[in-house]
Amino acid sequence: MKKVILFALFTLSFSALSAQHKTQNVVIVTIDGLRWQEVFRGADSAIINSNDTHDKNDVRKKFWTEAAADRRKLLMPFFWSTVVEKGQLYGNRDLGSKDEVANPYHFSYPGYNEIFTGFPDKLMNTNDGIYNPNMNVLEFLNKQKGFENKVAAFASWERFSQILSPQRAGILVNAGFMPLEIAGMNDRLKHLNELQLEAPRYISDSTRIDFLTFEFAKNYMMQYKPRALYVSFDEPDDMAHAGNYKFYLDRIKQEDGFIKQLWDYIQSEPAYKNKTTLIITCDHGRGDEPMKKWHDHGSDVLHSEQTWFAVIGPDTPASGEMKQGETTYHKQLAQTIANLLGFDFKASHEVGEAINSVTGKK
Ligand SMILES: [Zn+2]
Secondary structure (H helix, E strand, C coil), X not given: CHHHHHHHHHHHHHHHHHHCCCCCEEEEEEECCCCHHHHHHCCCHHHHCCCCCCCHHHHHHHHCCCCHHHHHHHHCCCHHHHHHHHCEEECCHHHCXXXXXXXXXXXXXXXXXXXXXXXXXXXXXXXXXXCCCCCCHHHHHHCCCCCCCCEEEEECECCHHHHCCHHHHCCEXXXXXXXXXXXXXXXXXXXXXXXXXHXXXXXXXXXXXXXXXXXXXXXHHHHHCCCEEXXXXXXXXXXXXXXXXXXXXXXXXXXXXXXXXXXXXXXXCCCCCCCEEEXXXXXXXXXXXXXXXXXXXXXCCCCCCEECEEEXXXXXCCCEECCCCCCEEXXXXXXXXXXXXXXXXXXXXXXXXXXXXXXXXX
């Protein structure tokens, strides 16, 4: 009798636990080096009026209007329609919402290590091709029942072949100009392998342009239906380092459109609809004082720890733009992703706590 009651209690609490989350899949998108200033204020008039902007009239026509609340819609229409209406946006310092990286370095490898391992490891102070010893949340998910071989990452920058340590992690990582090689892949994916050999390498030999990364990720998603997908865009950071504000803005708008396509697909496909959470963020901020510092980021660049992130999904309350509250850190995103899927991410290193306002838990 006692056993029966215990069993009933166990069944009850277990179903209560699983009922707590609706998220069955996650899609994570990062936009390298996109500043919160542009996300929340739109294009910056001082930079448009400086030598960093060529073709000023074209830029004003596309991205300028007086009120910041309207201007940002011109730059990121998907964010400022769908995400603000049905999701959450963190990091608008003008409203007192602060989001930051916890690592002291404020550049890419340490930033991505922090997002995916939940651990702002001081030893990860390089953009060199060293294998990341820290376990990441994608690797953790790939070990969970129902997620085996259902975890994939597509990145413009080849360094993700080290950041995510795919050999150890056992997950698919397609990064840089690496061809995609999977048995049974469809003609669209095969054609992308050919296309990327012909595409201009105008960023560098280590970084392909983002539309290729997007097309690989989208077509892979459609054919293989991964349960955890990561898409990593790079171009805004490259354009900012080059001091080219027109291209920086153009590429941001392009990425917003790519993310819209992913979300539209998610909500049109029964395998994903109403059970998939989309998380969008960046790896670091950039400077803003003096104005020219928008080119740069790093431990010596003031305010480049300041970042942002956005979430839309079935468990995340539709709070829109967040105001005030505690500062959030990117080291919290790994556990937040795990919790959304009903898991507790444990690793041999410390892991930042989940953000409860995202997961919908008290
Ligand atoms: Zn950079």
